[in-house]
Amino acid sequence: MNAVTPIGNLTPHLRLRFPAFSASALAGTSFKHEHLQVIVDQGKHEGFFEVHAENYMGAGGPPHRALEQIRTDHPISIHGVCMSIGGQEPLDAVHLERFRALVARYEPVLVSEHLAWSTHESTYFNDLLPLPYTKATLVRVADHIDHVQETLRRPILLENPSTYVAFSGSTMSETDFLGALVRRSGCGLLLDVNNVFVSATNQGFSAVDYLAEFPLSHVGEIHLAGHAEQTDDEGGLLLIDSHDRKVADLVWALFEGVVARCGPVPTLVEWDSSIPEWPVLRAEAEAAQAILDRHASDNCRSADAGR
Amino acid sequence: MRAADLIGKQPDATPSYPAMLAPGLIDPEYETPAGIVGPNGKSAVKRYNVYRNNVTVSLIDAMAAAFPATQRITGVEFFRAMARFYVRAIPPRSPLLFEYGHEFPDFIERYEYARPMPYLADTARVERAWLDAYHAADELPLATQSLARIPPEFLADVVFVAHPATRIVRSQYRALSIFVANRGGGPVERIEASVPEDTLVTRPDQEVTVRRLPPGGAEFLTQLLMGQPLGDAAARALETSPDFDLARNITGMIEAGVFASLRAGGRP
Secondary structure, three states: OOOOEEEOOOOEOOOOOOOOOOOOOOEEEEOOHHHHHHHHHHOOOOOEEEEEHHHHOOOOOHHHHHHHHHHHHOOEEEEOOOOOOOOOOOOOHHHHHHHHHHHHHHOOOEEEEEOOEEEEOOEEEEEEEOOOOOHHHHHHHHHHHHHHHHHHOOOOEEEOOOOOOEEOOOOOOHHHHHHHHHHHHOOEEEEEHHHHHHHHHHHOOOHHHHHHHOOHHHEEEEEEOOOEEEEOOOOOEEEEOOOOOOOOHHHHHHHHHHHHHHOOOOEEEOOOOOOOOHHHHHHHHHHHHHHHHHOOOOOHHHHHHOO | OOHHHHOOOOOOOOOOHHHHHHHHHHOOOOOOOOOEEOHHHOOOHHHHHHHHHHHHHHHHHHHHHHOHHHHHHHOHHHHHHHHHHHHHHOOOOOOOHHHOOOOHHHHHHHOHHHOOOOOHHHHHHHHHHHHHHHHOOOEOOOOOOOHHHOOHHHHHHOEEEEOOOOEEEEEOOOHHHHHHHHHOOOOOOOOOOOOOEEEEEEOOOOOOEEEEOOOOHHHHHHHHHOOOOHHHHHHHHHHHOOOOOHHHHHHHHHHHOOEEEEEEOOOO
16 A cells, blocks of 8 residues: 555535625624524524624634524625724735635625724734825725725725824815725725714714715715713713614614615614623614615615705 | 835825824833824823723733633633733734734743742643634544554554644643633632643534543644654653553544544555
8 A cells, every 4th residue: 555545534614605685775783603593593584794804714613604604594794894904004915815715705795894904013903093084095095995806806895983083194084085085996985873973072073064075875884883981081072982782862863864865775783792682682773774664765866966 | 104115105294103003002101192183172192092992901802702711710800910911012913813812821821920820821721722723624524434444554654634623732730620610600629730631622523622631642642643653653652651542542532533534555
């Protein structure tokens, strides 16, 4: 027996094929593993799930089994948290390739990332950090988005951030910056209404004015979430984008205003810490769905034409 | 700003904002960076501290999620203080947080306040190995009958290929017993820690399993995982542990799913 004889079961893990779904006009929730069993037991429902891309970048194991189960019955959205698109360094090629492979494997209806940075000189900070809005950052961020979209061979949605500070060097408003990114890169936008409310409170601007200037016709998804309250150095209100409670009433009101203008858009309720029982999270999504349904006949085109 | 950035590009109005913001995110000695502001002339100190807090607390939380038994042994307050030192000394270099903390057991060994718990670092090693196994690639383990098909005269030359989830943690302490007792929420009885214990971590399907290796087992499997032929590995195990039981170890390793495949017919 001189030849090398492979013995043993070498069958690779079977890659599943998933059905095609649409999430248009649907509300959804973050997917948390503690809810998997009850979601599966209750069977298919109208709604989509969003996952943080990085949690499924391991080679294998239970996270992939869970996502396969969810993806079999529901549309999913893949939400990247740490591409560092708003950073100054070139994108991490290894991370981008992992992202591409994940999107290819699970065929999500939506793919998104953040207008923020999280890595600098190879240290990963695990937070969505802010950037100044200038011509120079605009060019670089647009290049980064191009790089991601060319790699994925599909457009992505870019999310407006929650911010706690501003840069004295900024020369553009956030809405102008996002509008210019859309024109340069062809990306869509993920409008996080809670982030608008948090930033408006923290930065002392009007959330309503911000939303009036937001390029709504390019919004491919909306996020809703809960926030916490702290105080700043002067004792004023400082809001924290905590994703650990129900959506605030004022955020619901802003959301309804947006949907009235642009019609139903896939809307996700995020909940990432102090995770409640599934019915509590699902009820938040149902509340969002009711608002989407009320405005089923509205759409962005007519809203924009009427402005 | 590096010189290369200035060539053929518009000078940046706000050069290197990450370089400006980053140092203070990990190191509390840094003051609030210049160039960031609150609205209407408000201070940015507490505002910048939101980011500092997000970074440190989220990384400590990630450590607590990866090392629950270690945290249960030390208590939450001790663990979070130790993790805070670790996060500041060795922040993550990958955005995949489930890969963070590989240096944590070594850090615990050097951590002065953990000296009264000499078994703590090895318990953390078992937890880290458990998490590696959890995320390892999906592969079917070697079928039980595979070895039985090899003619006896070729057995000594069989070489095994590791299953991606397989990890071995050797300890001078009862690291596995301590891990098992503290991983759940149940009551923990007193464990005589100063007894050597070798742990085998595998994930033959979706569930991570941990088991104690019999005498010579760790030596035997370590040799096989390095690609040594079965005969040589068994001889080495017998040298170090005279009561090494070859048949029991072979049955055990196949059941546990230590290997993905084998090659009969000589060294690779």
